[in-house]
Amino acid sequence: xxxxxxVHFLNxxxxxxxxxxxxxxxxxxxxxxxxPHPPQPLKAMESHIGNLTGHSKDAASDYRRYCAGCHGxxxxxxxxxxxxxxxKPRDFTMATFKCRSTPTGTLPTDEDLFNTIGRGLxxxxxxxxxxxxxxxxxxxxxxxxxxxxxxxxxKPGDPIxxxxxxxxxxxxxxxxxxxxxxxxxxxxxGPQGKGDGPSAATLTDSKDNPIRPYNxxxxxxxxxxxxxxxxxxxxxxxxxxxxxxxxxxxxxxxxPNDAWDLVHFLRTLQVNRHGKENEILKAAGWKIPTYVExxxxxxxxxxxxxxGGGN
Amino acid sequence: MHVWxxxxxxKKLPFAMPFLTVAMALIFVILSASPAANALPxxxxxxxxxxxxxxxxxxxxxxxxxxxxxxxxxxxxDRDAPIWQNPSYWPVTFRILPIWxxxxxxxxxxxxxxxxxxxxxSGFDLSGLDFHTGGTLEKNFSFYVLPSSDPNASFHFETxxxxxxxxxxxxxxNLKLGKFELDNLLSEKRILTLTGNGGxxxxxxxxxxxxxxxxxxxxxxxxxxxxxGHSYNDRTRYSAALLSTSDGAPGLIYGANSYSGxxxxxxxxxxGKMGVDRIGFYAMLGQAPxxxxxxxxxxxxxxxxGIGNKSYHRExxxxxxxxxxxxxxxxxxxxxxxxAWFGQGYGxxxxxxxxxxxxxxxxxxxxxxxxxxxxxxxxxxxxxSPQLIFIGRFETIxxxxxxxxxGYAGPAGPSASNLGNISDYTIGFRYNPxxxxxxGFAWHNEYNWLHQDGTSPTGTNINTxxxxxxxxFDF
Numbered sequence: 001x002x003x004x005x006x007v008h009f010l011n012x013x014x015x016x017x018x019x020x021x022x023x024x025x026x027x028x029x030x031x032x033x034x035x036p037h038p039p040q041p042l043k044a045m046e047s048h049i050g051n052l053t054g055h056s057k058d059a060a061s062d063y064r065r066y067c068a069g070c071h072g073x074x075x076x077x078x079x080x081x082x083x084x085x086x087x088k089p090r091d092f093t094m095a096t097f098k099c100r101s102t103p104t105g106t107l108p109t110d111e112d113l114f115n116t117i118g119r120g121l122x123x124x125x126x127x128x129x130x131x132x133x134x135x136x137x138x139x140x141x142x143x144x145x146x147x148x149x150x151x152x153x154x155k156p157g158d159p160i161x162x163x164x165x166x167x168x169x170x171x172x173x174x175x176x177x178x179x180x181x182x183x184x185x186x187x188x189x190g191p192q193g194k195g196d197g198p199s200a201a202t203l204t205d206s207k208d209n210p211i212r213p214y215n216x217x218x219x220x221x222x223x224x225x226x227x228x229x230x231x232x233x234x235x236x237x238x239x240x241x242x243x244x245x246x247x248x249x250x251x252x253x254x255x256p257n258d259a260w261d262l263v264h265f266l267r268t269l270q271v272n273r274h275g276k277e278n279e280i281l282k283a284a285g286w287k288i289p290t291y292v293e294x295x296x297x298x299x300x301x302x303x304x305x306x307x308g309g310g311n
Numbered sequence: 312m313h314v315w316x317x318x319x320x321x322k323k324l325p326f327a328m329p330f331l332t333v334a335m336a337l338i339f340v341i342l343s344a345s346p347a348a349n350a351l352p353x354x355x356x357x358x359x360x361x362x363x364x365x366x367x368x369x370x371x372x373x374x375x376x377x378x379x380x381x382x383x384x385x386x387x388x389d390r391d392a393p394i395w396q397n398p399s400y401w402p403v404t405f406r407i408l409p410i411w412x413x414x415x416x417x418x419x420x421x422x423x424x425x426x427x428x429x430x431x432x433s434g435f436d437l438s439g440l441d442f443h444t445g446g447t448l449e450k451n452f453s454f455y456v457l458p459s460s461d462p463n464a465s466f467h468f469e470t471x472x473x474x475x476x477x478x479x480x481x482x483x484x485n486l487k488l489g490k491f492e493l494d495n496l497l498s499e500k501r502i503l504t505l506t507g508n509g510g511x512x513x514x515x516x517x518x519x520x521x522x523x524x525x526x527x528x529x530x531x532x533x534x535x536x537x538x539x540g541h542s543y544n545d546r547t548r549y550s551a552a553l554l555s556t557s558d559g560a561p562g563l564i565y566g567a568n569s570y571s572g573x574x575x576x577x578x579x580x581x582x583g584k585m586g587v588d589r590i591g592f593y594a595m596l597g598q599a600p601x602x603x604x605x606x607x608x609x610x611x612x613x614x615x616x617g618i619g620n621k622s623y624h625r626e627x628x629x630x631x632x633x634x635x636x637x638x639x640x641x642x643x644x645x646x647x648x649x650x651a652w653f654g655q656g657y658g659x660x661x662x663x664x665x666x667x668x669x670x671x672x673x674x675x676x677x678x679x680x681x682x683x684x685x686x687x688x689x690x691x692x693x694x695x696s697p698q699l700i701f702i703g704r705f706e707t708i709x710x711x712x713x714x715x716x717x718g719y720a721g722p723a724g725p726s727a728s729n730l731g732n733i734s735d736y737t738i739g740f741r742y743n744p745x746x747x748x749x750x751g752f753a754w755h756n757e758y759n760w761l762h763q764d765g766t767s768p769t770g771t772n773i774n775t776x777x778x779x780x781x782x783x784f785d786f
Contacts, residue, residue: 061696062636064363064696065363065697066361068361069359069360069361069748070359080748081359120386120387121388122389123389124388125358125359125390127360127364127386127387127388128387130543130544131374131378132587133584133587134581135583135584218389222480
């Protein structure tokens, strides 16, 4: 039997102490923080939309009246109706927003949220709240910002720059179709843009809820996209991405002119819509000629360049 | 909802009928009437919105609720068509109201004592029962059907309409056909008060004493067709309706060929921190029959044979003024005018049975004039929270010209200038203990006091009051 030397003794004590320390830390992670949590007072926030200043304290009643049923009193997307809704309401505590003018991963501008409230979100239960006054909407934007500490720690991203739209031509449509294939948009949105691509059934949002890709073909003249209805809105959607969904940002992989070409092609997938794109396609007998790949784009700047102004 | 006939009764109070019968009828109407309201949790269930999203306090619509209604019960997204709903979804809501109330009516004619006394009664009671069903048949095809009963389960169709929404893709063109509520900005069908006299807008039902024109009651649902339009955000609205002059009664039982029109328009303004304020106007004008073919005697009119159309009109302004999140004021004014023939009691079939001269070539007594009046109502609300609202109302109607004016040579003689004037006061509150998208429940408390000039059996004034408490719920 070996004797217990002092160095071994110290080693043993040290080891036990380390084990005890890690054990207690592990135990603290396993045991939830039980007991009532006192409601945290909401930090007053402001929003700035043009010359309007919104105050969170002025929106408490409106939020409860119009929003809390879906988004929850705590803004966590757990209102009493959430279980019945598809897609699920936004969880404001994550401060992840689909419709932004800012690069992926960044906070939206106040104006982005302001516009979303007034525009509503198609393919969801979010109504068009354009019955509010501008002041009400600005106040609600400020109120939404109280739910996440991100709004205190981070600034919104700089809005992306949207170059002027070039003319719609058969060539741009043809190139857009080429990009639609090359960028594998069809895998989710389907070859005809019906939202029935091979990956469509497997898609989930950032909270693991099933989510469907946009069906371009279902729309008519009054069709809207998730984040708007104009060509600029479509451009913005795939440059900024739709955060919280599988729709990524293509800002780093596509040139502005290419992005516009893709917009022009996507419009042709809206077969029931009357527009310049479909007029050109109709004149060509509904056939899009095969695009012959060129050497490079004329504009080397990345599409996700920002104005640098910020908010 | 019940079609209130109180005004029709009121006009006969002094002279035409035994007063006890009138009083009993009045009490019956008060006891049997259900509140006129359309609140449909079925819509909330469909869209997953709380009642408070569409209702300032249900059933009264707020601006968003008005837009939803104007869009044909659609929020204008891809979920409007019923194909999106679970097949088990059934857009039906029922509403009935258990209440306790105390009704006190002054100067009722009785056989005992001095012949006139105040009758006060109280007790537990029920309203009628409403079955609301409405929504979309397909995107931009909407409907509403409302069978309604009195407390004894005698049913009628209060609303039956189908609507083509957003014709040619434009919100400015919506066509409705059937029996429907007129486009009253301050809707009586969504009134927040429930007592017999406070549960209606007197302006919407006013008929001068002895007047025979029941057809100008713009608070009653009417049969006809309506073209309605609005801007994308509903700030600007208009409507034009062509109606059968029948006060909503089916079966072509009145005029052989009588039509009326109802027109309304309004504009809302963004008033910043005050809210969205709205002003507008309305006008109802038309023709109604005065004489009838008879069979079996002069008091046996043949339904649908009414001829001798005479004109009438009602017009006024409407204002909805919001003063921040808690306080608002609703205002309606009215100027009304009936042809002199109506002033002498011609018009309604019932009046024919009361022995009106129905012979061709009849002339009105000397001094017969076209009755006219002016009225206004103010209805302030204090919305403490989406769950608690305090309501007040002051309504007054003043005759500006009596049918039997100075020099009237008929048997009744000239009328006092204030005969039939009305002042009506209502206060109350509604407390909703919960707010969900599944059902509505309100603890309702209300007091109403009505004053009428010169309509008692002795020609003096009448005061009527009612205290009401109840549980107002729908599911």
